Each structure stands twice: as structure tokens, then as C-alpha cells.
Amino acid sequence: MxxxxxxxxxxxxxxxxxxxxxxxxxxxxxxxxxxxxxxxxSAEDVLGSxxxxxxxxxxSWAVARGVTGPLAPDRMRRxxxxxxxxxxxxxxxxxxxxxxxxxxxxxxxxxxxxRRILAGPRLPxxxxxxxxxPPFRYFVPGPPFALRDIGGFGIxxxxxxxxxxxxxxxxxxxxxxxxxxxxQPTDRMTGRSRYPEGSRR
Amino acid sequence: MLRGVLDxxxxxxxxEGPAYGxxxxxxxxxxxxxxxxEGSIYPLLGRLExxxxxxxxxxxxxxxxxxxxxxxxxxxxxSLEAGVMEWQAARDAVDGALDLVKVEVTP
Numbered sequence: 001m002x003x004x005x006x007x008x009x010x011x012x013x014x015x016x017x018x019x020x021x022x023x024x025x026x027x028x029x030x031x032x033x034x035x036x037x038x039x040x041x042s043a044e045d046v047l048g049s050x051x052x053x054x055x056x057x058x059x060s061w062a063v064a065r066g067v068t069g070p071l072a073p074d075r076m077r078r079x080x081x082x083x084x085x086x087x088x089x090x091x092x093x094x095x096x097x098x099x100x101x102x103x104x105x106x107x108x109x110x111x112x113x114x115r116r117i118l119a120g121p122r123l124p125x126x127x128x129x130x131x132x133x134p135p136f137r138y139f140v141p142g143p144p145f146a147l148r149d150i151g152g153f154g155i156x157x158x159x160x161x162x163x164x165x166x167x168x169x170x171x172x173x174x175x176x177x178x179x180x181x182x183x184q185p186t187d188r189m190t191g192r193s194r195y196p197e198g199s200r201r
Numbered sequence: 202m203l204r205g206v207l208d209x210x211x212x213x214x215x216x217e218g219p220a221y222g223x224x225x226x227x228x229x230x231x232x233x234x235x236x237x238x239e240g241s242i243y244p245l246l247g248r249l250e251x252x253x254x255x256x257x258x259x260x261x262x263x264x265x266x267x268x269x270x271x272x273x274x275x276x277x278x279x280s281l282e283a284g285v286m287e288w289q290a291a292r293d294a295v296d297g298a299l300d301l302v303k304v305e306v307t308p
Contacts, residue, residue, distance in 0.1 A: 035223055047243075048241055060244045061243045
């Protein structure tokens with residue numbers, strides 16, 4: 001058996017093609033190549049440009065016959081909707097968590113200056129009990145939401161928000177008509193979708 | 202469309218009688234079609250088999266090892282007829298459009 005067929009067998013083994021089917025395909029291929037060589041030709045006469053890429057050839061043949069293992073494209077295609085729904089739910093929950101964290105942080109940031117307003121100034125106590133806080137209110141200078149106020153929760157909310165935006169972007173892309181058309185199986189004889197326009201699987 | 206046409210050509214040469222893979226390649230070449238130049242016919246045959254358009258049987262060839270012979274199934278015959286009609290309609294439409302163009306052929 002020549003090197004090309006050996007390479008094909010390795011690829012079929014990797015793709016989980018059952019041994020009897022792989023043996024049959026290898027035998028057919030060997031017989032055809034040997035016949036071409038006996039007539040003064042080469043493997044290229046049998047295989048065309050595929051003669052230079054045995055792995056790709058082997059994979060395309062096995063996929064076309066529908067004899068590959070669990071990673072066959074049709075099965076993956078069937079898993080796309082489940083994956084898309086999972087991503088959508090995950091992104092929505094993440095977005096809600098980010099909003100909840102941001103709102104919680106916002107409330108804490110507002111609460112801090114309010115507490116200071118109500119409490120009044122605290123002066124250093126050098127000697128004795130120190131002066132009593134004056135009974136008036138004042139505002140602490142500077143914005144209430146300074147950048148330094150963003151702590152661990154703020155960063156976490158930001159990260160969650162970014163993750164949610166990416167997830168929702170992917171989900172929107174999947175559910176868009178353009179992507180749906182690309183993922184829909186097509187009839188290779190006609191090149192058209194196997195499902196009528198507007199129908200659901 | 203091209204992919205569908207290649208399938209149609211394979212079904213057509215199978216209509217001459219059962220053939221194994223390389224034999225079909227030779228039949229196509231004899232008719233001026235060298236489609237294996239761009240890739241092999243084996244994946245196409247595999248898909249036709251999976252779709253039930255061809256039937257297969259394994260039998261001994263002339264002095265050589267047993268070969269897998271492909272022939273048209275009833276479904277394949279219907280598909281061939283429908284494909285030929287579709288192709289002829291498409292060809293007529295294209296001819297109708299291209300007939301407007303006058304090409305001067307100079308020796």
C-alpha cells in the first residue's frame with residue numbers, strides 16, 4: 001500500500017471512521033491508483049490535485065460518506081442552537097450581574113459623602129479630648145465619584161459588563177438573518193437551502 | 202451550480218452502466234471532462250451514495266482485485282432526469298442572453 005493511502009488511513013483513524021469502512025475505502029483507492037500506474041499514469045490521474053493533500057482528501061471523502069466519528073459537521077451544526085441559547089442566557093445574566101454591582105457601587109459612593117455631610121469635620125486630637133465638631137454642615141471638596149473610588153467591585157462590574165457585551169454581540173450575530181443563512185444546511189445538488197425561506201427547523 | 206453539474210455528469214456516465222471510481226474518471230475524460238483535475242470524484246461518489254442516488258456492489262474486476270461498482274438507483278435516475286431538464290433550461294436561458302453578443306471570429 002503506498003504512502004498516500006497510509007496517510008489516508010491515519011486520517012480516517014483520527015476521525016473515528018470504523019475499520020471495515022476504512023479498509024474498504026483504502027482497498028478501492030489502492031486498486032485505482034495501481035491501475036492508473038499500470039497504464040503509465042500516476043496517482044494524480046486518479047485524484048487530481050487531491051494527490052498532494054492526503055489528509056484533506058481523506059477527510060472530505062469520509063465526511064461526504066457520513067462515516068466520521070462524533071465530530072461530524074452535521075452533528076456540530078445541530079449543536080449550534082443549544083450553544084447560542086447558552087451564550088445568550090449567560091450574557092444576559094452577566095449583564096444583569098454587572099448592572100446590579102454597578103448600582104450597588106453607585107449607592108455606596110453616594111452614601112459616603114452623605115455620611116460625611118451629616119457627621120461634620122474630624123480634626124486631629126493632639127491634646128486631650130479635642131474640640132467638639134461644629135454643628136454645621138459642609139460639603140467635602142471634589143467629585144463624589146472620583147476614579148480612586150473604583151474598588152474591587154467596580155472593576156468586577158466593568159469586566160462582567162465587557163463579557164456581557166461580547167456574549168450579547170455573539171448572540172445577536174448568531175440570530176441575525178445573515179448568520180442563519182450561512183449555518184443552514186444546503187442541498188449540494190442545487191446549492192439552495194434544504195428548508196424553504198422563512199421556515200423553521 | 203457547478204457542484205450540482207459535476208454530480209449530474211457522474212450520474213450520466215453511471216447511466217452507461219455500473220462502474221468503479223477510476224473507470225468513471227476515464228469515462229468522463231473520454232467525453233472531454235477532466236473534473237478530477239480540481240479534485241477527486243470519490244467525495245462526490247460518497248455523497249451520492251449517502252443520499253441514496255447510487256447503489257453499490259462489490260465484485261471482481263478483470264483479473265484485478267474486487268472493486269466497488271456504482272450504478273444508478275431509482276432515486277438517482279429520477280434525479281438525473283430532473284437535473285438534465287434543469288440544466289437544459291438554464292443553458293437555454295444563458296444562450297438567450299449570450300446570443301445578443303456578436304463575436305467576430307478571425308482565423
